[in-house]
Amino acid sequence: MTYQTIYPYTNEVLATFExxxxxxxxxxxxxxxxxxxxxxxxxxxxxxxxxxxQIAQLLRRDIDYYAEVLTKDMGKLFTEAKGEVALCADIxxxxxxxxxxxxxxxxxxxxxxxxxxxKQATGVLIAVEPWNFPFYQIMRVFAPNxxxxxxxxxxxxxxxxxxxxxxxELVTEANVETGAFKNLFLSYDLVGKAIADPRVVGVCLxxxxxxxxxxxxxxxxxxxKTSMELGGNDAFIVLEDADFDLLAETIxxxxxxxxxxxxxxxxxxxxxxxxxxxxxxxxxVEKFKSAKWGxxxxxxxxxxxxxxxxxxKQVLEQIQLAKExxxxxxxxxxxxxxxxxxxMPTVLTNITKDNPIYNQEIFGPVASIYQVDSKEAxxxxxxxxxxxxxxxxxxxxxxxxxxxxEKIETGMTFINSxxxxxxxxxxxxIKNSGYGRELSELGFDTFVNEHLVFVxxxxx
Numbered sequence: 001m002t003y004q005t006i007y008p009y010t011n012e013v014l015a016t017f018e019x020x021x022x023x024x025x026x027x028x029x030x031x032x033x034x035x036x037x038x039x040x041x042x043x044x045x046x047x048x049x050x051x052x053x054q055i056a057q058l059l060r061r062d063i064d065y066y067a068e069v070l071t072k073d074m075g076k077l078f079t080e081a082k083g084e085v086a087l088c089a090d091i092x093x094x095x096x097x098x099x100x101x102x103x104x105x106x107x108x109x110x111x112x113x114x115x116x117x118x119k120q121a122t123g124v125l126i127a128v129e130p131w132n133f134p135f136y137q138i139m140r141v142f143a144p145n146x147x148x149x150x151x152x153x154x155x156x157x158x159x160x161x162x163x164x165x166x167x168x169e170l171v172t173e174a175n176v177e178t179g180a181f182k183n184l185f186l187s188y189d190l191v192g193k194a195i196a197d198p199r200v201v202g203v204c205l206x207x208x209x210x211x212x213x214x215x216x217x218x219x220x221x222x223x224x225k226t227s228m229e230l231g232g233n234d235a236f237i238v239l240e241d242a243d244f245d246l247l248a249e250t251i252x253x254x255x256x257x258x259x260x261x262x263x264x265x266x267x268x269x270x271x272x273x274x275x276x277x278x279x280x281x282x283x284x285v286e287k288f289k290s291a292k293w294g295x296x297x298x299x300x301x302x303x304x305x306x307x308x309x310x311x312x313k314q315v316l317e318q319i320q321l322a323k324e325x326x327x328x329x330x331x332x333x334x335x336x337x338x339x340x341x342x343x344m345p346t347v348l349t350n351i352t353k354d355n356p357i358y359n360q361e362i363f364g365p366v367a368s369i370y371q372v373d374s375k376e377a378x379x380x381x382x383x384x385x386x387x388x389x390x391x392x393x394x395x396x397x398x399x400x401x402x403x404x405x406e407k408i409e410t411g412m413t414f415i416n417s418x419x420x421x422x423x424x425x426x427x428x429x430i431k432n433s434g435y436g437r438e439l440s441e442l443g444f445d446t447f448v449n450e451h452l453v454f455v456x457x458x459x460x
Contacts, residue, residue, distance in 0.1 A: 060089050146180060233387040268385075284347055303342070
């Protein structure tokens, strides 16, 4: 496959990289497995803690450099890229500080004797990661597994190779041992060979449903553990007593951050009540009109281009598909005269269940707005989806909001705010949005061996 950085703002090819060879893969597997064995024998947790903290320091020191790499790879706003790099530093610090606590043996009930379990590394992991957060997606799996003692081989998205290369250079500069992290520009065939290799114990993937199913099939055939985050069609429920001033502060971030290319961004806005619905549609249109497209390196720009010409084409086709099946385009869907991959923020209404777009994720700056008559109908509509990643509930009554949140079939719900990501919050979904968790202690434990040690009562 072709690994290229094509700047989404100009569609200029900035860099091209050669695919990794079978020898490159073998070298990475050998180094990773040897390091795993070394860490199992000698622990070296304190050393890894210092190295991960050094990575955090380097990220903060060179934040502008790394942010520009991300922007040039996939087009996100430079200001948003800086936020991504800063979050990566926070995740590194979080796991450096928490690892010792997370790894402590856990006592179990002493019913038939003394019992506890220890958390241990399992081996080399393959990380298959997407382009929309080129550093954050790596750090979410690298930081916890590095502290556990699981080496990582990265197969990044083909459109952000500079980011993958820069992350490896970052790890090297922090004096991390060879084998702990290796980026490889792998073909799909070599990804399959890597997963099948006996030195590999698991695969973590963030990407499309099709990509997840393909990787899961190979992993399953080789009895390898997997974790999957496969996108979402997140519901944003506006209850009758929602605070519209707070909504006005939230809408742009909830839907247009990263040009709408966020798995957990709100995509289906479900409004209770006719009056609230009309008011909300007007609010979204007003906010979308204020978005300023332009150079992502310019701090005054608020709407970035999409990641690729292919991504732009797909979003425009989805808008057209929705329209052809009866949806109303309240605002947007006008051409932007620029060589970059811009899509005008667009508002869709009157989407019926028989509209193909009803159960599709639109990975771009498009808001689909629905009207319902009750909270029960809002919950039913939110759950009528093959996805279950995130959701949002707006209400001035927190008790009410929490009660509604707990009825939504999803992995995460955010109250009176857009989506959020913090090191201590578990990230992941259900249904076709995947399985497993990243971040927090749950993410730390995803690829650990909970090793039981039991002493029967009769032998005490």
